[in-house]
Amino acid sequence: xxxxxxxxxxxxxxxxxxxxxxxxxxxxxxxxxxxxxxxxxxxxxxxxxxxxxxxxxxxxxxxxxxxxxxxxxxxxxxxxxxxxxxxxxxxxxxxxxxxxxxxxxxxxxxxxxxxxxxxxxxxxxxxxxxxxxxxxxxxxxxxxxxxxxxxxxxxxxxxxxxxxxxxxxxxxxxxxxxxxxxxxxxxxxxxxxxxxxxxxxxxxxxxxxxxxxxxxxxxxxxxxxxxxxxxxxxxxxxxxxxxxxxxxxxxxxxxxxxxxxxxxxxxxxxxxxxxxxxxxxxxxxxxxxxxxxxxxxxxxxxxxxxxxxxx
Numbered sequence: 001x002x003x004x005x006x007x008x009x010x011x012x013x014x015x016x017x018x019x020x021x022x023x024x025x026x027x028x029x030x031x032x033x034x035x036x037x038x039x040x041x042x043x044x045x046x047x048x049x050x051x052x053x054x055x056x057x058x059x060x061x062x063x064x065x066x067x068x069x070x071x072x073x074x075x076x077x078x079x080x081x082x083x084x085x086x087x088x089x090x091x092x093x094x095x096x097x098x099x100x101x102x103x104x105x106x107x108x109x110x111x112x113x114x115x116x117x118x119x120x121x122x123x124x125x126x127x128x129x130x131x132x133x134x135x136x137x138x139x140x141x142x143x144x145x146x147x148x149x150x151x152x153x154x155x156x157x158x159x160x161x162x163x164x165x166x167x168x169x170x171x172x173x174x175x176x177x178x179x180x181x182x183x184x185x186x187x188x189x190x191x192x193x194x195x196x197x198x199x200x201x202x203x204x205x206x207x208x209x210x211x212x213x214x215x216x217x218x219x220x221x222x223x224x225x226x227x228x229x230x231x232x233x234x235x236x237x238x239x240x241x242x243x244x245x246x247x248x249x250x251x252x253x254x255x256x257x258x259x260x261x262x263x264x265x266x267x268x269x270x271x272x273x274x275x276x277x278x279x280x281x282x283x284x285x286x287x288x289x290x291x292x293x294x295x296x297x298x299x300x301x302x303x304x305x306x307x308x309x310x311x
Contacts, residue, residue: 001024001183003044004021005044005054007050008050015209018206024183027204028197029188029204030203031232035208037157037189041157041187044155046073050063080157081159085141087142088130092128093122093129093141116147120143120144135163136167143178156188157189159175160195161190201216203220213225
């Protein structure tokens with residue numbers, strides 16, 4: 001199953017302009033607040049209309065300005081978990097879960113609701129109202145409602161942002177369990193790099209409406225393609241650096257990420273491959289910890305002896 005998105009939408013401060021493809025593996029959408037993440041999900045779900053572009057789900061056209069197609073949100077078969085859950089306050093947990101099943105016979109509605117109550121660990125809470133639930137229980141009820149229609153894609157808008165540390169761990173485990181069995185396109189929006197790394201297998205980094213990085217999460221975290229992506233993925237201290245090769249006319253200017261502010265370059269040899277030049281930096285911090293920094297193109301990352309991750 002595949003979700004393909006290529007849309008543009010003019011926002012107040014920038015244009016949301018993205019093109020990507022999501023498959024059966026969970027995709028984390030990482031970006032700072034106001035980067036256009038939630039708007040992206042709303043456009044896919046049909047709650048907002050892009051200015052132009054195309055959205056397809058399993059070769060079914062959901063939106064296409066060229067063909068003048070715009071399927072209503074209720075007909076897209078997309079489940080969405082909102083940031084603050086958006087449960088109906090006047091309906092019980094069971095009624096919230098069954099909200100999208102009104103076209104089914106009563107016995108099938110009851111069976112599907114009971115299965116989701118068990119799957120999301122809500123047994124015994126079916127007749128409670130949202131105000132009588134904890135944050136984690138509300139999140140699980142909203143997730144069950146999104147899954148009740150058996151969607152072809154699942155969209156989650158910062159599902160952990162409103163939870164405390166204890167509940168966040170419980171809900172994260174529930175989401176991992178859900179992703180393991182869902183095996184359909186699933187997009188999880190977050191501004192937390194740790195959530196993005198743990199819950200998604202692939203990563204899309206959004207910056208002011210445009211894709212700054214897209215691919216396997218390990219590759220992006222280890223080799224961020226720009227300083228902006230490096231900051232979003234956890235690099236705290238980034239300094240400008242210029243390395244000169246043996247030939248005076250050849251220079252490479254870029255960025256070096258450094259965990260210590262008191263590092264000084266001791267040696268600056270360079271070696272050139274077919275496509276890129278790697279600049280190796282040997283630095284010695286006052287903490288007597290030897291570190292190796294290397295720069296490739298416009299990105300840099302740090303490799304420590306005791307850690308497999310670059311920073």
